[in-house]
Amino acid sequence: MAKSSVLGYPRIGENREWKKALEAFWAGKLEESELHNQLQQIRLNHLRKQKDKGIDFIPVNDFSYYDQVLDTAAMFGIIPQRFNYNGGAVPLSVYYGVARGTKDAAASEMTKWFNTNYHYIVPELYGAEPVLTENKPLTAYREAKEKLGIEGKPVILGPISFLKLSKGYGRSEIDTWLSILVKLYVQVLQELEAEGVQWVQIDEPVLVTKLSNDDLARVKSVYGKIAEAVPQLNILLQTYFESVEQFKDIVNLPVQGIGLDFVHGLEGNLSAIREFGFPQDKVLGAGVIDGRGIWKAPLGKKLGLVKELQNLVSADKLLIQTSCSLLHVPVTTKPETKLQPVLKNALAFADEKLDEVVLLTEALNNGEAAVAEALEANVADLEALEQSESRNRLDVQSAVARIQSQEPARTSPFATRNAAQQEKWQLPLFPTTTIGSFPQSTEVRKARQSWRKGEWNNEQYSGFIQDQIDQWIGYQEEIGIDVLVHGEFERTDMVEFFGEKLEGFAFTQNGWVQSYGSRCVKPPVIYGDVAFKEAMTVEETVYAQSKTKRPVKGMLTGPITIMNWSFVRDDIKREQIAYQLAYALRQEVEALENSGIGMIQVDEPAVREGLPLKEEEQKPYLDWAVKAFRMTTCTVQDTTQIHTHMCYCEFHDMIDSIEEMDADVISIETSRSHGELIHSFEENTYKHGIGLGVYDIHSPRVPNVEEMTVMIDRALKVLDPKLFWINPDCGLKTRGQEETIASLRNMVDATKIAREKFTVNV
Numbered sequence: 001m002a003k004s005s006v007l008g009y010p011r012i013g014e015n016r017e018w019k020k021a022l023e024a025f026w027a028g029k030l031e032e033s034e035l036h037n038q039l040q041q042i043r044l045n046h047l048r049k050q051k052d053k054g055i056d057f058i059p060v061n062d063f064s065y066y067d068q069v070l071d072t073a074a075m076f077g078i079i080p081q082r083f084n085y086n087g088g089a090v091p092l093s094v095y096y097g098v099a100r101g102t103k104d105a106a107a108s109e110m111t112k113w114f115n116t117n118y119h120y121i122v123p124e125l126y127g128a129e130p131v132l133t134e135n136k137p138l139t140a141y142r143e144a145k146e147k148l149g150i151e152g153k154p155v156i157l158g159p160i161s162f163l164k165l166s167k168g169y170g171r172s173e174i175d176t177w178l179s180i181l182v183k184l185y186v187q188v189l190q191e192l193e194a195e196g197v198q199w200v201q202i203d204e205p206v207l208v209t210k211l212s213n214d215d216l217a218r219v220k221s222v223y224g225k226i227a228e229a230v231p232q233l234n235i236l237l238q239t240y241f242e243s244v245e246q247f248k249d250i251v252n253l254p255v256q257g258i259g260l261d262f263v264h265g266l267e268g269n270l271s272a273i274r275e276f277g278f279p280q281d282k283v284l285g286a287g288v289i290d291g292r293g294i295w296k297a298p299l300g301k302k303l304g305l306v307k308e309l310q311n312l313v314s315a316d317k318l319l320i321q322t323s324c325s326l327l328h329v330p331v332t333t334k335p336e337t338k339l340q341p342v343l344k345n346a347l348a349f350a351d352e353k354l355d356e357v358v359l360l361t362e363a364l365n366n367g368e369a370a371v372a373e374a375l376e377a378n379v380a381d382l383e384a385l386e387q388s389e390s391r392n393r394l395d396v397q398s399a400v401a402r403i404q405s406q407e408p409a410r411t412s413p414f415a416t417r418n419a420a421q422q423e424k425w426q427l428p429l430f431p432t433t434t435i436g437s438f439p440q441s442t443e444v445r446k447a448r449q450s451w452r453k454g455e456w457n458n459e460q461y462s463g464f465i466q467d468q469i470d471q472w473i474g475y476q477e478e479i480g481i482d483v484l485v486h487g488e489f490e491r492t493d494m495v496e497f498f499g500e501k502l503e504g505f506a507f508t509q510n511g512w513v514q515s516y517g518s519r520c521v522k523p524p525v526i527y528g529d530v531a532f533k534e535a536m537t538v539e540e541t542v543y544a545q546s547k548t549k550r551p552v553k554g555m556l557t558g559p560i561t562i563m564n565w566s567f568v569r570d571d572i573k574r575e576q577i578a579y580q581l582a583y584a585l586r587q588e589v590e591a592l593e594n595s596g597i598g599m600i601q602v603d604e605p606a607v608r609e610g611l612p613l614k615e616e617e618q619k620p621y622l623d624w625a626v627k628a629f630r631m632t633t634c635t636v637q638d639t640t641q642i643h644t645h646m647c648y649c650e651f652h653d654m655i656d657s658i659e660e661m662d663a664d665v666i667s668i669e670t671s672r673s674h675g676e677l678i679h680s681f682e683e684n685t686y687k688h689g690i691g692l693g694v695y696d697i698h699s700p701r702v703p704n705v706e707e708m709t710v711m712i713d714r715a716l717k718v719l720d721p722k723l724f725w726i727n728p729d730c731g732l733k734t735r736g737q738e739e740t741i742a743s744l745r746n747m748v749d750a751t752k753i754a755r756e757k758f759t760v761n762v
């Protein structure tokens with residue numbers, strides 16, 4: 001009999017109860033004991049739900065108070081020294097300090113979890129002396145058993161991945177660190193074994209990337225030691241997001257089960273298992289239900305797949321499971337009452353995916369007849385969407401085919417444009433700017449809600465937005481910023497906003513997904529061909545420009561980011577979706593230029609996260625991503641300055657592509673990684689305008705002038721001063737008004753110091 005299994009469940013709750021509890025606690029409106037109570041209720045609800053649905057292997061310890069990587073670090077007492085942690089169980093104040101920063105200490109870096117829109121907190125190993133502070137998986141296991149009688153499957157981020165995702169150690173220290181970590185993992189696992197735990201899921205997502213021979217030897221040694229230490233414990237070594245690179249080595253590791261992704265790594269994993277087979281003494285965790293996408297699975301096809309897999313493993317050794325944790329999809333489609341039926345009927349969020357896992361397991365164990373009706377309905381639902389008009393728009397398809405066949409390029413090379421732009425704009429040395437958004441205060445959110453509910457009419461709402469713009473144009477002028485923005489007050493989110501105005505998109509009412517900490521996003525659904533309808537940003541931008549003599553930057557989200565932060569259709573290539581978006585956005589760029597806006601920023605923060613994990617797929621992806629950006633921006637005049645912005649990821653492996661995007665200015669996040677990015681620019685001579693983020697905007701802390709000066713001085717050692725801009729790391733929508741103004745004042749002061757120093761020096 002095959003069994004059903006889930007790798008992880010979303011923690012935010014059906015109505016984002018988790019987020020609300022965390023934020024109430026941070027605001028001092030919820031006692032710590034009450035926070036624990038509320039989160040326990042949420043956690044138990046999730047376990048109960050999985051049990052009721054009939055999942056056999058229910059994950060525990062997938063829940064978190066913020067982030068699972070931070071939890072692993074905290075479990076081992078790996079807390080940066082600046083938080084004055086003195087050993088023992090990590091207090092919540094320290095835990096949240098590391099995540100969010102404190103008055104005296106900057107937060108740890110936050111970065112993308114592989115190729116997803118989830119961000120984890122990067123463990124800092126430097127100076128750490130790890131000890132086991134609390135066996136979290138054990139606590140979670142006991143809770144599920146005692147409260148609900150569930151024999152949970154503890155989930156732990158594995159040592160190899162944990163180390164790879166951490167920073168603060170050199171190459172020569174890898175083995176030392178692994179031996180320290182292995183001791184701790186063994187301690188955790190031995191306690192689980194002693195408790196009588198049956199299965200543990202150890203997540204090793206880095207195994208889908210190519211390992212050097214040394215690293216592969218390390219993987220073998222680490223799992224060899226673990227296997228020896230816990231002979232009674234069943235370990236399911238779990239991979240996801242791609243196929244494993246070194247299949248034969250990985251599946252022969254001394255563990256009892258191997259979890260493979262047969263959705264995002266289908267091709268690679270399937271051809272490998274067909275070619276090499278699968279060890280008969282091991283359990284295969286077959287990830288066949290997509291943990292990242294929102295479409296119903298084509299169950300007939302999936303059933304064919306699991307039948308084939310069943311034949312390759314020995315009896316009773318197959319798990320039907322999700323391809324990865326369900327963290328990346330919304331909780332349930334149940335509250336979605338406003339979607340067209342043809343769309344709603346084709347969707348499956350986390351809870352619906354639990355049903356799919358159970359259904360497939362049942363079909364495999366009891367025969368198709370047992371679930372015939374469900375299989376038939378599934379075919380009809382998916383076909384209806386496939387044939388819908390919105391997926392078959394010849395007007396869009398032919399226009400995109402036409403511009404796709406041209407090589408998108410600006411009229412003149414950067415040097416010519418740069419000179420023309422200097423001449424036109426007369427900006428000072430080190431121009432200052434911000435990334436686009438200003439605080440989305442409660443007032444702003446309430447106003448939007450009133451308007452959406454119909455309590456406010458359009459005039460009231462747009463009048464309110466104009467007041468916000470007036471106010472912030474005033475602040476920016478007064479602080480002394482050189483290139484202004486309108487503030488994005490009319491936008492819920494930089495992707496959702498554009499999706500709502502373009503054709504081919506749909507919106508959920510409650511389809512929230514965790515992005516980082518308590519912050520969630522509600523990704524739009526690209527279900528059809530994308531098309532431009534009418535100008536989307538011209539009104540607010542032109543209004544802002546009418547209020548000041550300084551330049552106001554228009555603000556758009558780029559094609560790749562809209563695509564990567566949406567749930568996209570899977571019947572056409574992503575490349576094609578990107579070009580459709582690019583063509584639509586180009587029309588917006590042109591509309592802005594025609595309305596007299598001479599600087600236009602096209603944000604592309606998600607380019608890096610879409611980078612395929614497999615090396616051989618990276619170049620083709622970057623090529624079409626760059627092409628889509630150029631398609632969006634290439635038709636403007638030389639004097640129109642195109643900006644772009646990127647944040648929260650590693651850029652060093654794609655600097656060349658960033659250069660090829662040919663934006664006149666890029667603003668880029670650096671400060672949370674403490675300026676490490678600058679090294680990339682030391683090696684690669686980037687020849688366009690560049691604004692380095694001089695302070696972290698994800699923390700309520702106001703950065704002082706000195707620390708920004710350090711950042712600026714460091715950057716100027718590497719970068720061409722004539723091309724250097726000064727800006728925060730990212731948009732300021734999550735910040736409060738006072739801290740924003742105070743921080744920007746300090747930024748402008750730091751700029752003045754830099755200008756003085758630099759003018760004296762030359």
Ligand SMILES: Nc1nc2c(c(=O)[nH]1)N[C@@H](CNc1ccc(C(=O)N[C@@H](CCC(=O)N[C@@H](CCC(=O)N[C@@H](CCC(=O)O)C(=O)O)C(=O)O)C(=O)O)cc1)CN2
Nearest residue numbers: 117445446448449492493494495515518519520521565734
């Ligand atoms: N899509 C996307 N991905 C991204 C980013 C991004 O900006 N967008 N940035 C990076 C991650 N950063 C992020 C930064 C901030 C937020 C964020 O602030 N999210 C908000 C939700 C934003 C939103 O859509 N707000 C709605 C309001 C939705 C809401 O909460 N409504 C309340 C009621 C309104 C009220 O009274 O406050 C409710 O439904 O209960 C609006 O502005 O209108 C949150 O979690 O709090 C998310 C991600 C990377 N990935």
Ligand SMILES: [Zn+2]
Nearest residue numbers: 605647730731
């Ligand atoms: Zn950003």
